[in-house]
Amino acid sequence: MNTLSVVHDVLRRQVREGDFCIDATAGKGRDTALLCRLTGEIGRVLAFDVQEDAVRQTRELLAKEHLSAEVYLDSHANMAHYAEPETVDCIVFNFGRLPGGDPTKFTTAETSLPAVDAGLKLLKKGGLMALALYYGKENGYEERDAILAHLRELDDRTYTVLGCEWMNRKNDPPLPIFIWKE
Numbered sequence: 156m157n158t159l160s161v162v163h164d165v166l167r168r169q170v171r172e173g174d175f176c177i178d179a180t181a182g183k184g185r186d187t188a189l190l191c192r193l194t195g196e197i198g199r200v201l202a203f204d205v206q207e208d209a210v211r212q213t214r215e216l217l218a219k220e221h222l223s224a225e226v227y228l229d230s231h232a233n234m235a236h237y238a239e240p241e242t243v244d245c246i247v248f249n250f251g252r253l254p255g256g257d258p259t260k261f262t263t264a265e266t267s268l269p270a271v272d273a274g275l276k277l278l279k280k281g282g283l284m285a286l287a288l289y290y291g292k293e294n295g296y297e298e299r300d301a302i303l304a305h306l307r308e309l310d311d312r313t314y315t316v317l318g319c320e321w322m323n324r325k326n327d328p329p330l331p332i333f334i335w336k337e
Contacts, residue, residue, distance in 0.1 A: 158329040161319065162285050163189060165333060166245065169283045170194060174244035177277070178202040178224075179231035179270055180262065183254060184213030186247045191222035200224035201238065203231050206260060209253050231262075231270035235277060243277040250298060251289025251329070261294040264301035271305065275314070275336065284334040291327030299330070306332065313337055 166186075170176060172195040178187040181202040190200045202224050204210050210228045217224055227237070231248065248270070252261035274284055290299035306316050315335045321328040 158287050158321075158331045159185075161331045162186075162247070162287050165283070165285060165331075166190070166193065166247070170245050173197045175199045175238070175242060176201075176245040176247070177234055177238065177243055177274070178247050179234055179274060180204060180247075180249045181213040181226060182209050182249055184209075184216035186249065187213050187224050187226070188216055188220055188222055190245070190247065191217065191220075191224050196223075201234070202226045203229050203234060204253075205230050206253055206256065208256060230266055232266040232273065234270065235273040238277050240276050241279045243274075244279060244282050246274040246278065246282075246284045247287075248274075248285070249287045249289065250302065251287075251294060258293045262298060263294075264298045267298055268301060268305055271302065275309075275334070278336040280336055282336045284336075286330075286332040286334070288330040288332060290329070302332075306334070309334070 170193040174194045176190040176194055181187050181204040187202040202213055210226055213226050250262045250267055288299055290296055317333045319331045
């Protein structure tokens, strides 16, 4: 059991055929592929990444698995340019860096906080935002601390935020966080 398996389990319970989903940080495309499988042929999936290598890897994985998504070389902070407010069923983020990628390239609070806010406006009522918050090492703790502080301030009449913590794991284990729009 790890953060990815927890997030994917929740996604499998939430996302339905025909849903509109966004993978805000495509990375290697694993979340994008899962969202495509869950939404089926009648669903719609958008994926974003600022690294060309991540976009390439995502497109290759989708082609290999005969899945279809709109994959953009763009920042997660710009996702509102691609979807209307309150139309998205699920948004997934992996904050941190591309596994196996350049360790000097990672997400930061500067773009991640506006991306979360943009995503919250895009979510329809009953929608889910799932965050896997990787921190430590090269990217440090600034983004983690900023995101957690921001999420604690969300209006509890509009959003339900559940943050999970691995109590007995060492070396900065990633945090799974879930936000449901009421």
